[in-house]
Amino acid sequence: MQDLPEIEGGSAPLLGTLTLIAMLAGTAAGLLLVPADALQGSVQRLMYVHVPAAWLAMLAFFVVFVMSVLYLVQRDPKWDLLAVSSAEIGVVFTALTLVLGSLWGKPTWGVWWTWDPRLTTTAIMLMIYVGYLVVRAFAEDPEKRARWAAIIGIVGFVDVPIVYLSVLWWRTLHQPPSSPRSMAGEFVYVLLLNVGAFTILYVYLMVRRYRIAVAEQHLDERRLVRDDPAAG
Amino acid sequence: MEGQASGTPFLIAGYLITWAVLVWYLWRLNRRSLQARRALDFAGATRPPIETQEPNDE
Numbered sequence: 001m002q003d004l005p006e007i008e009g010g011s012a013p014l015l016g017t018l019t020l021i022a023m024l025a026g027t028a029a030g031l032l033l034v035p036a037d038a039l040q041g042s043v044q045r046l047m048y049v050h051v052p053a054a055w056l057a058m059l060a061f062f063v064v065f066v067m068s069v070l071y072l073v074q075r076d077p078k079w080d081l082l083a084v085s086s087a088e089i090g091v092v093f094t095a096l097t098l099v100l101g102s103l104w105g106k107p108t109w110g111v112w113w114t115w116d117p118r119l120t121t122t123a124i125m126l127m128i129y130v131g132y133l134v135v136r137a138f139a140e141d142p143e144k145r146a147r148w149a150a151i152i153g154i155v156g157f158v159d160v161p162i163v164y165l166s167v168l169w170w171r172t173l174h175q176p177p178s179s180p181r182s183m184a185g186e187f188v189y190v191l192l193l194n195v196g197a198f199t200i201l202y203v204y205l206m207v208r209r210y211r212i213a214v215a216e217q218h219l220d221e222r223r224l225v226r227d228d229p230a231a232g
Numbered sequence: 233m234e235g236q237a238s239g240t241p242f243l244i245a246g247y248l249i250t251w252a253v254l255v256w257y258l259w260r261l262n263r264r265s266l267q268a269r270r271a272l273d274f275a276g277a278t279r280p281p282i283e284t285q286e287p288n289d290e
Contacts, residue, residue: 023254027247043239046246053250096253103246107239201254208261215268222275 012207019204022197026052026190034190043107048190050100051178052198053093054122059202060090061129061160068153071146080146081217083153085209087132089202094126109173117166118174125163128156142220 030048037044067083070076101119102112113119132152139145167176180188 027251031243031247041239043243045243049246049250092253092257096250099249100246103242103249107242205257205261208258208265212261212264212268215265215272219268219271219275 012204012211015200015204015207019197019200022193022200026194026197029190029193034186040108043104046100046104047178047187048194050097050104051191052194053100054097055195056198056202057090057093057097057125058160058164059199060086060093061125061157063206064090064129064132064153065157065160068150071150072154077142077146077217080149081213082206082210083149084133084136085206085213087129087149087153088209089205091126091129091133094122094129098122098126114173116173117170118163118172121159121163121166125156125159128152128159132156142217 026048030045034045034048036042063086064083067079067086071079071083098119101122105114106112132149135152136145136149139148164177166172167174176182178191183191
């Protein structure tokens with residue numbers, strides 16, 4: 001059984017404050033500081049939330065992959081709890097990425113959605129990790145649940161680099177990855193500020209979600225012992 | 233310029249949705265955290281072990 005950490009308190013309030021400041025600074029810079037794009041106008045400012053949200057989702061799924069490998073090697077429940085925490089955050093931000101992309105696509109491409117390789121592979125990525133969470137919800141035995149989830153966490157990660165490379169591999173409507181070479185300096189700084197803010201946000205959400213996962217595991221184990229005293 | 237102005241509602245919607253998702257997810261984490269805390273308190277899991285509790289003179 002994991003040691004029971006504080007569910008609230010500890011470093012979380014300080015990290016939460018830092019996250020809020022970083023997110024507010026990123027939003028202010030994206031909306032007010034940086035000039036509008038010459039061709040797309042103000043809607044291009046969606047880049048400062050769309051790209052960081054996509055970055056956060058991919059980071060989260062990479063962490064799921066690493067934690068899943070560690071779980072299968074060491075069978076320590078800690079890795080499984082970190083994996084599920086990261087998967088849930090990744091699903092939330094993948095869905096947000098798709099919504100923001102759709103809002104950006106309508107005024108620039110003229111459509112809310114198209115079966116473009118980048119969009120399609122991202123939707124598949126969302127389905128894979130929703131499946132990961134659904135499988136966990138249906139498996140009652142904690143060890144089987146962790147093992148199946150770890151396998152999905154490893155196999156499912158195959159789609160993540162495909163999502164990233166899809167704009168290079170296929171002819172797509174979606175633009176290639178944004179980089180300092182393809183953007184003016186002030187755009188790059190604001191984008192990096194927002195990527196940094198979303199990365200701090202990810203760490204904060206992970207701390208909060210992992211603590212809940214540990215507490216819920218304690219409760220599950222207590223229920224198992226109560227229902228079947230031989231299991232304790 | 234007309235095309236640029238027409239994108240503004242999409243921009244506002246995008247930022248509002250982003251912050252709404254953040255607030256919703258934090259609210260959800262807070263609620264789950266509170267539920268877990270209550271359940272653990274009810275189960276006695278968060279109380280210190282008997283031997284580490286302060287002696288009661290009364």
